[in-house]
Amino acid sequence: GRIDKAYPTVCGHTGPVLDIEWCPHNDDVIASGSEDCAVKVWQIPENGLVVPLMEPVVSLEGHSKRVGVVTWHPTARNVLLSADTGCDNVVLIWNVGTGEELYRLEDQHPDLIYNACWNRNGSLFCTACKDKTVRVIDPRRETVVVAIEKAHEGARPMRAIFVADNKILTTGFSRMSERQIALWDQSNTSDSMIVQELDTSNGVLLPFYDPDTNILYICGKGDSSIRYFELTDESPYIHFLSTFSSKEPQRGMGFMPKRGLDVNKCEIARFYKLHERKCEPIIMTVPRKVSVFKDSL
Numbered sequence: 001g002r003i004d005k006a007y008p009t010v011c012g013h014t015g016p017v018l019d020i021e022w023c024p025h026n027d028d029v030i031a032s033g034s035e036d037c038a039v040k041v042w043q044i045p046e047n048g049l050v051v052p053l054m055e056p057v058v059s060l061e062g063h064s065k066r067v068g069v070v071t072w073h074p075t076a077r078n079v080l081l082s083a084d085t086g087c088d089n090v091v092l093i094w095n096v097g098t099g100e101e102l103y104r105l106e107d108q109h110p111d112l113i114y115n116a117c118w119n120r121n122g123s124l125f126c127t128a129c130k131d132k133t134v135r136v137i138d139p140r141r142e143t144v145v146v147a148i149e150k151a152h153e154g155a156r157p158m159r160a161i162f163v164a165d166n167k168i169l170t171t172g173f174s175r176m177s178e179r180q181i182a183l184w185d186q187s188n189t190s191d192s193m194i195v196q197e198l199d200t201s202n203g204v205l206l207p208f209y210d211p212d213t214n215i216l217y218i219c220g221k222g223d224s225s226i227r228y229f230e231l232t233d234e235s236p237y238i239h240f241l242s243t244f245s246s247k248e249p250q251r252g253m254g255f256m257p258k259r260g261l262d263v264n265k266c267e268i269a270r271f272y273k274l275h276e277r278k279c280e281p282i283i284m285t286v287p288r289k290v291s292v293f294k295d296s297l
């Protein structure tokens, strides 16, 4: 809900913050990327903020353009990827512990990077770029191992996420401006495994995936609903389940890490929906007669 205007914030950037992500290895740590070209890592006090937090644990200086993407390595502690979304389109991978650049990936993206996503063990990451290409990159070899050109034909923004070791889910627009989701096999990118048209609307589709339940959640920016699908290994691979609808549109959406859920209440996903002036939790539960831990969930 709405909080007091005087409530302390994390306010050490000198420009607007464009992306944040909780550290998968430490619940009190957040990374942020900003228009001020810096990536900063913050340690939130255990009982929450009581005074504004100005000083980061570390400020990572290496980009010369605004930083629009930050994402933590899923398995290696203190490794963070950041991408600038100006005209340099540089991806940096940092050792946050020492503040050093581990890898600098230049000249791989000719245009704006919309998002980046690690695979499950962090051996590869994929990106969606404004040139309509989805790339799978091996950072250690500093090479693009797979490129899916024209993943979506439309000019509007795309997203790409790993949903399994060899599978990538993309969202984007068709040439006729229909919103689409598509599934790709990394070892055979001549065609998508499937592409589904959802509707015609302008909002970028933000995908969130839970590999434990195989549920894919699709939140359109500016929509007031969340659609969800089950992914399976058999054609047609993407199965519509249902839609959560509300009245007010979402300006953005956050996804709670799985271990933050209340499993004793059969909660399987929690979103944080950004409104114009508040942030609303949306809790997805599987109805059960008694609220206790269910290992089947």
Ligand SMILES: *[C@@H]1O[C@H](CO)[C@@H](O)[C@H](O)[C@H]1NC(C)=O
Residues within 6 Å of the ligand: 119, 121, 122, 123, 165, 166
């Ligand atoms: C990480 O996963 C990939 C499959 O996506 C596999 O080829 C690779 O061997 C794995 N690496 C490690 C270190 O387990």
Ligand SMILES: *[C@@H]1O[C@H](CO)[C@@H](O)[C@H](O)[C@H]1NC(C)=O
Residues within 6 Å of the ligand: 188, 189, 190, 191, 192, 193
């Ligand atoms: C690649 O995928 C396409 C579309 O799913 C399929 O038609 C084609 O047979 C596949 N090619 C190979 C070599 O598996």
